[in-house]
Amino acid sequence: MAEHYKSRGIDPEEAYQRMKGLMDAEGLPYGKRTHSYNSRLAQELGKWADTLPGGGDKLHDAFYRAYFVDAKNIGDPDILIEIVEAAGFDGAAAREVIETRRFKDAVDADWQKSAQYGVTGVPTFVAGQRGVVGAQPYEMLERLVTMAGAAKKD
Numbered sequence: 131m132a133e134h135y136k137s138r139g140i141d142p143e144e145a146y147q148r149m150k151g152l153m154d155a156e157g158l159p160y161g162k163r164t165h166s167y168n169s170r171l172a173q174e175l176g177k178w179a180d181t182l183p184g185g186g187d188k189l190h191d192a193f194y195r196a197y198f199v200d201a202k203n204i205g206d207p208d209i210l211i212e213i214v215e216a217a218g219f220d221g222a223a224a225r226e227v228i229e230t231r232r233f234k235d236a237v238d239a240d241w242q243k244s245a246q247y248g249v250t251g252v253p254t255f256v257a258g259q260r261g262v263v264g265a266q267p268y269e270m271l272e273r274l275v276t277m278a279g280a281a282k283k284d
Contacts, residue, residue, distance in 0.1 A: 131164055152265050161199040168205040177233035192217040
């Protein structure tokens with residue numbers, strides 16, 4: 131991570147402290163990562179989980195925790211299967227998804243759409259032709275949707 135940040139002119143400790151502060155302010159867990167891992171297979175498994183009754187959010191949350199809190203290598207298929215099973219999903223079915231790459235095209239389509247919108251990082255939030263990139267405080271997201279025309283609820 132240090133080399134990755136250095137190549138982008140970012141101080142890794144400063145970046146961590148900023149993210150940690152944002153996450154703490156929202157009551158979200160956030161750990162210190164020393165490595166970045168390829169999340170492509172996790173994305174494909176996420177697409178798979180989205181097709182299961184009530185499955186998508188639960189697995190997305192499990193992948194978030196594994197990567198951003200527990201610093202697990204979500205590029206490793208065996209670790210992915212452990213996460214899937216711990217979240218209560220069928221590990222054999224998930225392994226089949228990884229081996230056949232059944233959701234590859236769906237993730238490719240998401241990436242293509244993101245490129246068309248000019249997405250340069252994750253998370254990216256878009257509303258009403260406007261967007262913000264990166265973790266944002268609640269107030270920034272509220273401002274984004276208000277600018278997009280959403281009415282405040284009482």
